[in-house]
Amino acid sequence: MTRVFNFSAGPAAxxxxxxxxxxNEMLDWQGSGMSVMEMSHxxxxxxSIHAQAQADxxxxxxxxxxxxxxxxxxxxxxxxxxxPMNLLRGRSAADYVNTGxxxxxxxAEARKYGTVNVAASGEALKFAGIPKQAAWQLDPNAAxxxxxxxxxxxxxxxxxxxxxGDVPLVAxxxxxxxxxxxxxxxxxxxxxxxxxNIGPAGxxxxxxxxxxxxxxxxxxxxxFDYKELADNDSMLNTPPTxxxxxxxxxxxxxxxxxxxxxIEARNRAKAALLYDYLDQTAFYANPVDRADRSxxxxxxxxxxxxxxxxxxxxxxxxxMLQLKGHRSVGGMRASIYNAMPLEGVQALVAYMxxxxxxxx
Amino acid sequence: MTRVFNFSAGPAAxxxxxxxxxxNEMLDWQGSGMSVMEMSHxxxxxxSIHAQAQADxxxxxxxxxxxxxxxxxxxxxxxxxxxPMNLLRGRSAADYVNTGxxxxxxxAEARKYGTVNVAASGEALKFAGIPKQAAWQLDPNAAxxxxxxxxxxxxxxxxxxxxxGDVPLVAxxxxxxxxxxxxxxxxxxxxxxxxxNIGPAGxxxxxxxxxxxxxxxxxxxxxFDYKELADNDSMLNTPPTxxxxxxxxxxxxxxxxxxxxxIEARNRAKAALLYDYLDQTAFYANPVDRADRSxxxxxxxxxxxxxxxxxxxxxxxxxMLQLKGHRSVGGMRASIYNAMPLEGVQALVAYMxxxxxxxx
Numbered sequence: 001m002t003r004v005f006n007f008s009a010g011p012a013a014x015x016x017x018x019x020x021x022x023x024n025e026m027l028d029w030q031g032s033g034m035s036v037m038e039m040s041h042x043x044x045x046x047x048s049i050h051a052q053a054q055a056d057x058x059x060x061x062x063x064x065x066x067x068x069x070x071x072x073x074x075x076x077x078x079x080x081x082x083x084p085m086n087l088l089r090g091r092s093a094a095d096y097v098n099t100g101x102x103x104x105x106x107x108a109e110a111r112k113y114g115t116v117n118v119a120a121s122g123e124a125l126k127f128a129g130i131p132k133q134a135a136w137q138l139d140p141n142a143a144x145x146x147x148x149x150x151x152x153x154x155x156x157x158x159x160x161x162x163x164x165g166d167v168p169l170v171a172x173x174x175x176x177x178x179x180x181x182x183x184x185x186x187x188x189x190x191x192x193x194x195x196x197n198i199g200p201a202g203x204x205x206x207x208x209x210x211x212x213x214x215x216x217x218x219x220x221x222x223x224f225d226y227k228e229l230a231d232n233d234s235m236l237n238t239p240p241t242x243x244x245x246x247x248x249x250x251x252x253x254x255x256x257x258x259x260x261x262x263i264e265a266r267n268r269a270k271a272a273l274l275y276d277y278l279d280q281t282a283f284y285a286n287p288v289d290r291a292d293r294s295x296x297x298x299x300x301x302x303x304x305x306x307x308x309x310x311x312x313x314x315x316x317x318x319x320m321l322q323l324k325g326h327r328s329v330g331g332m333r334a335s336i337y338n339a340m341p342l343e344g345v346q347a348l349v350a351y352m353x354x355x356x357x358x359x360x
Numbered sequence: 361m362t363r364v365f366n367f368s369a370g371p372a373a374x375x376x377x378x379x380x381x382x383x384n385e386m387l388d389w390q391g392s393g394m395s396v397m398e399m400s401h402x403x404x405x406x407x408s409i410h411a412q413a414q415a416d417x418x419x420x421x422x423x424x425x426x427x428x429x430x431x432x433x434x435x436x437x438x439x440x441x442x443x444p445m446n447l448l449r450g451r452s453a454a455d456y457v458n459t460g461x462x463x464x465x466x467x468a469e470a471r472k473y474g475t476v477n478v479a480a481s482g483e484a485l486k487f488a489g490i491p492k493q494a495a496w497q498l499d500p501n502a503a504x505x506x507x508x509x510x511x512x513x514x515x516x517x518x519x520x521x522x523x524x525g526d527v528p529l530v531a532x533x534x535x536x537x538x539x540x541x542x543x544x545x546x547x548x549x550x551x552x553x554x555x556x557n558i559g560p561a562g563x564x565x566x567x568x569x570x571x572x573x574x575x576x577x578x579x580x581x582x583x584f585d586y587k588e589l590a591d592n593d594s595m596l597n598t599p600p601t602x603x604x605x606x607x608x609x610x611x612x613x614x615x616x617x618x619x620x621x622x623i624e625a626r627n628r629a630k631a632a633l634l635y636d637y638l639d640q641t642a643f644y645a646n647p648v649d650r651a652d653r654s655x656x657x658x659x660x661x662x663x664x665x666x667x668x669x670x671x672x673x674x675x676x677x678x679x680m681l682q683l684k685g686h687r688s689v690g691g692m693r694a695s696i697y698n699a700m701p702l703e704g705v706q707a708l709v710a711y712m713x714x715x716x717x718x719x720x
Contacts, residue, residue: 011399022386023387026386040369075433081584085579193598240560
C-alpha cells in the first residue's frame with residue numbers, strides 16, 4: 001500500500017492515524033461487537049461517542065456555553081437556505097459580503113427568503129482580495145452580516161474579524177474551521193461542512209448563539225430548524241452517526257497534537273513554504289493579495305496553460321494527487337488542510353522546482 | 361472479537377462481508393492510495409463508485425428509466441417537509457394515511473405546506489393493522505397520497521399496493537426498502553433513510569417519477585429541490601460520499617445473494633420462525649393483525665412487564681443486543697432487516713423458549 005499526498009479541496013485528506021483506528025474498529029467498536037455504523041443512535045455506546053465529539057469540539061474551539069453546537073446534514077449549500085430561514089427573525093434584509101464563488105452561491109440562495117444587501121464585493125479586486133471593512137455598506141437593521149471566511153476556489157481568507165456591532169456576524173467556515181483558534185464570541189453563527197478539516201462529507205457543524213434561535217420562518221423544515229435540533233441534542237432525527245464518530249476521532253487527533261495553536265503553527269509553516277516559493281519564481285503565480293492569502297487553499301498557475309497536463313502527470317507519478325484547479329478557475333490548486341503533513345508540501349515544492357528547471 | 365446479533369431498529373446491522381471490505385479498503389481504496397472518505401467527489405474514482413451504486417440500485421429495484429434516483433441528506437424526517445415542498449405542484453392538499461408514529465410525523469410536518477386530508481387512520485385498529493383501502497376517503501384532486509410502507513415502531517406493513525388512479529402514490533419505505541421486490545411503476549415517489557437496509561445514517565434515497573419534479577415551492581432550499589438534484593446527478597453539493605460507498609457495497613452483497621427475490625425468501629423464513637413461535641405461546645404476544653405484520657420489525661410483549669429487564673439481560677449475555685422496544689411502545693422489538701442472518705432469529709427464538717420455560 002502506498003498512501004498518496006492528497007491535495008483535494010474536499011472531501012479531503014484525513015489523518016492516517018484516524019483511518020487506522022476506524023479500520024481497526026470497523027467490525028467491533030471497543031468490545032461492543034458491532035460497528036459504530038450499526039449502533040442505535042439512542043444506545044449508550046453511540047451516545048457516549050456523540051457526547052465526546054461535542055465536548056471535544058467545544059474544547060478545541062473554546063465555544064462559550066451560550067452557544068449551541070449542532071450536528072446537521074445538508075452541507076454548506078443546505079445552510080445557504082437554512083441560515084436565512086432561521087436567522088431573518090422577522091427582519092426583511094440581511095447583509096452579505098461577496099468575496100468569490102461561495103459567497104455568490106450564498107447570496108443567490110438567500111434571495112429566496114429576503115432582501116440581500118451586498119455590503120461589499122471583491123469584484124473590483126477580481127476576487128483576489130478581501131474588501132477592506134472601511135468600504136463596507138452595512139445596514140444597522142440587517143438581520144445578520146454573512147461572510148465566507150475562506151473562499152476555497154479563489155484562495156482568499158479573512159485574517160481579521162469584521163466588526164458588526166449589534167448585528168450578528170455569520171460565517172461559512174467550511175474550508176478553514178479548526179485550522180487556527182477563533183474567537184467564537186465575535187460571531188452569531190458559524191457553519192461548516194465537515195469534508196475539509198473535520199471528517200466525512202454529509203456532516204455539517206453549526207455553532208449558534210442561543211438567543212438567535214427559535215424564530216424560524218414557518219416554512220422551515222423541522223429537520224433544519226436550529227431550535228428543534230438544539231432541543232433534541234441534534235437527534236430530532238437519526239444523525240449521521242458514523243460521520244460524527246470519524247469527526248470525533250479527528251478532534252482527538254487535534255487535541256493530542258496540542259489543539260488549535262499547534263495546528264495553526266503547522267499550517268503557517270506549510271503555507272509559508274509554498275507561498276515563499278511562489279513569490280520567488282516567475283514560472284508559477286498566485287494571484288491573491290498577500291494579506292488575504294488562504295492558509296488552506298493555494299491556487300497557482302504555470303507559466304503556460306499548455307504545461308498543465310504534464311505537471312499533473314508528473315505529480316501523479318510522484319504520488320501527489322488532486323492538484324488540478326477548479327474547472328471555473330483553471331490552473332492548479334493545492335489544498336493543504338490540517339491533515340496534510342509538512343512532508344506533503346515539501347514534496348510538492350521540490351517537484352515544482354524540478355518541473356520549473358526542466359520547462360522554465 | 362465477538363460479533364453480536366444486533367436487533368436494532370436503525371441504525372442497524374450491516375452485512376459482515378461489507379464491513380470487512382470497508383475495513384480493508386479504509387486506507388487505500390483499490391490502489392488509489394486514499395480512503396473513499398478522502399476522495400474528491402468530482403474525481404474519477406469517486407464518480408465510478410457513485411455511478412456503480414446508482415446502477416446497482418436501479419437493477420435491484422428494477423427502476424424504470426422515467427424515474428430519477430437521487431442520493432440526498434436529511435433522512436425521512438427531512439423528506440417529511442421536502443416531499444410537500446416539491447410535490448404539491450400548485451395544488452392545495454394531499455392525502456395521508458395514518459398507520460402509526462411515522463405517519464403521524466409525516467402528517468404534522470406536511471401541514472406546514474398545505475392542507476392534509478387524513479384519508480384513513482389505523483387509530484380504531486389501535487394501529488395494529490392497516491386500514492383496508494375500501495374505507496379510504498381519497499380526494500381525486502389531491503397532489504399525492506402518502507403512506508408509510510412499514511411502521512418501524514408498530515410493526516405493521518403494507519403487503520399490498522394502494523390503488524390511487526392518477527394521483528401519485530408516495531411511500532416512506534425507510535424500514536422495508538430492498539427487503540423484497542417492489543413494482544416501482546406503481547409509485548410516484550419512494551423515499552427511504554439508509555440506516556436500516558441500505559447503509560450508514562445520513563444518506564437518503566429518493567426515487568421519483570420525472571414528470572413530478574420541477575415544480576417546487578419557491579421557498580424550497582436548492583439542496584432539497586428534486587429538480588436541482590436530478591439535474592446535477594445528486595452532486596449539487598458534496599454528497600455523503602462514504603455513506604454512498606457503503607450503500608454500494610450493500611447493493612453488491614444483495615446482488616451476489618440473488619437480488620430481492622432471494623432476500624425476500626430469507627426474510628420470510630426469518631419472520632415466519634419468530635411469528636410462528638409468538639403464535640403458539642401465551643407467554644409472549646405480538647399485537648398486530650396477521651395480514652399486516654411487518655417482515656422487518658417484530659414488537660412483542662412478555663407475560664409481565666416486570667420480566668423485561670431480566671429478559672434483556674439474558675439476551676445480552678447471549679450476545680443478542682438492542683431488543684428493547686421503543687420508549688413510546690414498551691416491551692421488546694426484534695428488528696430483523698436484510699443483514700440479520702437466520703441464525704440470529706434462531707438464537708432469539710431458542711432464548712425466548714428457554715426464558716419462557718424458566719419464567720412461564
